[in-house]
Amino acid sequence: MTKQIRQLDRVVIRFAGDSGDGMQLTGDRFTSETAQLGNDISTLPNFPAEIRAPAGTLPGVSSFQVHFADYDILTPGDAPNVLVAMNPAALKANLADLPRGADIIVNTDEFTKRNLAKVGYQASPLDDDSLDGYVVHPVALTSMTVGALADQQVSKKDAERAKNMFALGLLSWMYSRPYESTLRFLERKFAKRPELVAANVAAFRAGWNFGETTDSFSVRYEVKPAKMVPGTYRNITGNAALSLGLVAAGVRSGLPVFLGAYPITPASDILHELSKHKRFGIVTMQAEDEIAAVGAALGASYGGALGVTTTSGPGVALKSETISLAVALELPLVIVDVQRAGPSTGMPTKTEQADLNMALYGRHGEAPVAVIAPKSPSDCFHAAIEAARIALTYRTPVLLLSDNYVANGSEPWLLPDVESLPDLRVEFATAPNGDDGTFLPYLRDPQTLARPWAIPGTPGLEHRIGGLEKADKTGDISYDPANHDFMVRTRAARIEAIPVPDVEVEDPDGNARLLVLGWGSTYGPIGAACRRLRQRGLPVAQAHLRHLAPMPANLGEVLRSYDRVVIPEMNLGQLAQVIRGKYLVDAIGYNQVRGLPFTATELETMLEEVLKNV
Amino acid sequence: MSEPVALKLTAKDFKSDQEVRWCPGCGDYAILAAVQQFMPELNIPRERIVFVSGIGCSSRFPYYMNTYGLHSIHGRAPAIATGLSVSRPDLSVWVVTGDGDALSIGGNHLIHALRRNVNLKILLFNNRIYGLTKGQYSPTSEVGKITKSTPAGSADAPFNPLSLALGAEASFVGRTIDSDRKHLQSVLRAAAEHQGSAFVEIYQNCNIFNDGAFDQLKEPATRDDFLIRLEHGQPITFGAEGRFCVVHPPGGFGLEVRETASVRPEEIVVHDATVADPAYAFALSRLPGLDLSNTPIGVFRSVDRPSYDSVVQAQVEEAKAKVTETPEQQLAGLLGSGDTWTIL
Numbered sequence: 001m002t003k004q005i006r007q008l009d010r011v012v013i014r015f016a017g018d019s020g021d022g023m024q025l026t027g028d029r030f031t032s033e034t035a036q037l038g039n040d041i042s043t044l045p046n047f048p049a050e051i052r053a054p055a056g057t058l059p060g061v062s063s064f065q066v067h068f069a070d071y072d073i074l075t076p077g078d079a080p081n082v083l084v085a086m087n088p089a090a091l092k093a094n095l096a097d098l099p100r101g102a103d104i105i106v107n108t109d110e111f112t113k114r115n116l117a118k119v120g121y122q123a124s125p126l127d128d129d130s131l132d133g134y135v136v137h138p139v140a141l142t143s144m145t146v147g148a149l150a151d152q153q154v155s156k157k158d159a160e161r162a163k164n165m166f167a168l169g170l171l172s173w174m175y176s177r178p179y180e181s182t183l184r185f186l187e188r189k190f191a192k193r194p195e196l197v198a199a200n201v202a203a204f205r206a207g208w209n210f211g212e213t214t215d216s217f218s219v220r221y222e223v224k225p226a227k228m229v230p231g232t233y234r235n236i237t238g239n240a241a242l243s244l245g246l247v248a249a250g251v252r253s254g255l256p257v258f259l260g261a262y263p264i265t266p267a268s269d270i271l272h273e274l275s276k277h278k279r280f281g282i283v284t285m286q287a288e289d290e291i292a293a294v295g296a297a298l299g300a301s302y303g304g305a306l307g308v309t310t311t312s313g314p315g316v317a318l319k320s321e322t323i324s325l326a327v328a329l330e331l332p333l334v335i336v337d338v339q340r341a342g343p344s345t346g347m348p349t350k351t352e353q354a355d356l357n358m359a360l361y362g363r364h365g366e367a368p369v370a371v372i373a374p375k376s377p378s379d380c381f382h383a384a385i386e387a388a389r390i391a392l393t394y395r396t397p398v399l400l401l402s403d404n405y406v407a408n409g410s411e412p413w414l415l416p417d418v419e420s421l422p423d424l425r426v427e428f429a430t431a432p433n434g435d436d437g438t439f440l441p442y443l444r445d446p447q448t449l450a451r452p453w454a455i456p457g458t459p460g461l462e463h464r465i466g467g468l469e470k471a472d473k474t475g476d477i478s479y480d481p482a483n484h485d486f487m488v489r490t491r492a493a494r495i496e497a498i499p500v501p502d503v504e505v506e507d508p509d510g511n512a513r514l515l516v517l518g519w520g521s522t523y524g525p526i527g528a529a530c531r532r533l534r535q536r537g538l539p540v541a542q543a544h545l546r547h548l549a550p551m552p553a554n555l556g557e558v559l560r561s562y563d564r565v566v567i568p569e570m571n572l573g574q575l576a577q578v579i580r581g582k583y584l585v586d587a588i589g590y591n592q593v594r595g596l597p598f599t600a601t602e603l604e605t606m607l608e609e610v611l612k613n614v
Numbered sequence: 615m616s617e618p619v620a621l622k623l624t625a626k627d628f629k630s631d632q633e634v635r636w637c638p639g640c641g642d643y644a645i646l647a648a649v650q651q652f653m654p655e656l657n658i659p660r661e662r663i664v665f666v667s668g669i670g671c672s673s674r675f676p677y678y679m680n681t682y683g684l685h686s687i688h689g690r691a692p693a694i695a696t697g698l699s700v701s702r703p704d705l706s707v708w709v710v711t712g713d714g715d716a717l718s719i720g721g722n723h724l725i726h727a728l729r730r731n732v733n734l735k736i737l738l739f740n741n742r743i744y745g746l747t748k749g750q751y752s753p754t755s756e757v758g759k760i761t762k763s764t765p766a767g768s769a770d771a772p773f774n775p776l777s778l779a780l781g782a783e784a785s786f787v788g789r790t791i792d793s794d795r796k797h798l799q800s801v802l803r804a805a806a807e808h809q810g811s812a813f814v815e816i817y818q819n820c821n822i823f824n825d826g827a828f829d830q831l832k833e834p835a836t837r838d839d840f841l842i843r844l845e846h847g848q849p850i851t852f853g854a855e856g857r858f859c860v861v862h863p864p865g866g867f868g869l870e871v872r873e874t875a876s877v878r879p880e881e882i883v884v885h886d887a888t889v890a891d892p893a894y895a896f897a898l899s900r901l902p903g904l905d906l907s908n909t910p911i912g913v914f915r916s917v918d919r920p921s922y923d924s925v926v927q928a929q930v931e932e933a934k935a936k937v938t939e940t941p942e943q944q945l946a947g948l949l950g951s952g953d954t955w956t957i958l
Binding site for chain 2: 032035036038181185225228229230231232233234235244247248251254256258260277278279280281282283285287288289291292295296297298299300301302303304305307321322325329415416418419456457458459460461462463464465466467468476477
């Protein structure tokens, strides 16, 4: 039968199922196929903290949303155009996010009395009018997969498990995706079990062929490649990009990277990734606790390595005393906080930006550190290098504030030319620096205010440092009041003096009177909302902070040149408070802490309201 | 490594220019002098020696050593030293700690350093009291200890540091006493020669807050009957003319002290620090009574086990050995790995 082909400029698909249904993998593969085609992409995985929550229940629903378009996009999309629901729980958990008219592909095999009852459906929503207004495609995914694999040498259980590949095949057909990379992926994944390669490939093809032959799907869609900067791309998550940034920092500094880490969601992937790259001289240590992880990293920095520790909010709290020691020792240290919803254990797999105050102020004494935050998954690569650059050049702890949204979300990444990455080489102290031939461990470089990095093993520079207050220059223990005052001010001044790029303002028409200021992972939703407003003729300017300590030198001037400043944050107004305090600007906060990123729509609506009063 | 050259260092070379500020009469002075005098024996250049400490009286130690030194934070010295040692196998890394630092706030790091067998020499100065905070009971204080924080007597049972270290399967465990310089240096020597974690408990007198805690082990009138001097390969006897001995009673789990005259010579345990099962050294660590009678000193255990540092470095070296590209080429390859696409 001939299918109609329809062109679209953008599509948002959400794959949803039980945590054991392989939805993350399905979404990941669809994303990879889409990347191969050349669409711009943004993804958002959403999964429970439980490894296997009770099957078929609402808390066990795992989903993966992918937004792809023939133009450059900034977010994983507000509302799905298509929902793939592998069971009643997946349908119920996601239906509210769907606009009327959306396509719903349901696995009818799972709509049993028992499964319906588990999530409180009295009757099957497929049989009553509750899905009126949606385009429902009932597909017996499980039984058709099992049927298609009847000739395969696999158990019924393995055949049933391949149903996600059937779904992927169907969606790949529906959106005309190139699937060679998926076939290659299956061969790699099941290299040791050829019968599973065959079964999954067969399931994928069965899904594709089903789309082509069934009457249930009369339209096939195409989304043309986006116009993107020429070059080689890969799709990358924030955690992967951040890991590669740390590898790159090691290469560009010529120093061994030492990662001390304790497993914690959502940061563990960085430990996993860096553990694979020993050939770069990277040492990873899974420490006994968060404190040991940062302690070992600091010990390694003392010995001349690039010491790094990766964690999430609860871990940063535990590391705080050691970070203060690093402030006193003035040694390089990179602390990565992949933020999650708190306080306490909070919602470990959900996103939030509520560790900004902790990053800026969460230590005892006056203990300033540099703080930076990546704005998107691929930006995590460059942010990691920037964190390393500041740590190495200015001999300071640097807090890198990622969050679950950028860490697990993905987007296309234009691969950088290695030679174009910053040169991070450092010079260790090799000779005494005092007039009388002595070594002064706290004699500062007049430019950077950094003290010499004199690593053990250097003859003639034997010296003792510690957490006790040190005398200027000599580093000897000092309780002198004036010296302490001087050292406290110097530690503050040396962070303030770190040169960071000016904040750039995006105001294409140059006539905006409203500025939206963001930081970290809100860049995408804010950017998308601003674009929509501008398309509707409503001028609005966007500025985004990557450096939160020190802040860009031009920020005050930028803030004061607008009538109104709005600061959307996934916290209760932490940056807004800093901005108000530091610049005396009457910024308005817009705050949501739902564990989910902002949607562009809600920001658009909010900003439109604000504009009425500007 | 090139041929070792005799460095001809002396104790004086290991004295820093800092004024030593422990209380007059503190046992730490004797330990410092013994360590400074012992260090030249290592024939390691001063710049390759690092002392790392935590917080407490003992943790001021690094300031007085003319080596590299890091006075860190409470309890964390083993963790910090682990990062240093693992990333710099060329260094000789020593941890100086106390009973509160190592066994209370830093207990977790201590046991994990020992189980990993990190190449650290850990000297625990045990004075069974908190000195720097002015006299609270410590995790090694005896039950019922009356201090400022326990006016009615402490209610909790103490750790036996050696039992704890052995429970963590430390590959080297020893004990010595601040006032016996010769013995202290003999244990340091054995510790320094050991590859992996060496844990040494040093009984140290705090003459301000817990004076005389170890007097029975020091007074000429009592020490010979109280101290069991362990010597590898020798039957364990002690007291005047060896009138006591250590036996392994049939049917029992541990070791016991008997009058030598009451047992057959072959029943006397011959000390073997290399016994693989830590149960033997553990039994030795359980011999002392509450009054410090039957206190073994010397090397309890010294067994060969790969150090964490060596295993980690071997993995890195093995991975690096396969590399033929420059780091930049490797990086370019890594960045471009996985599914990529090109836009022209």
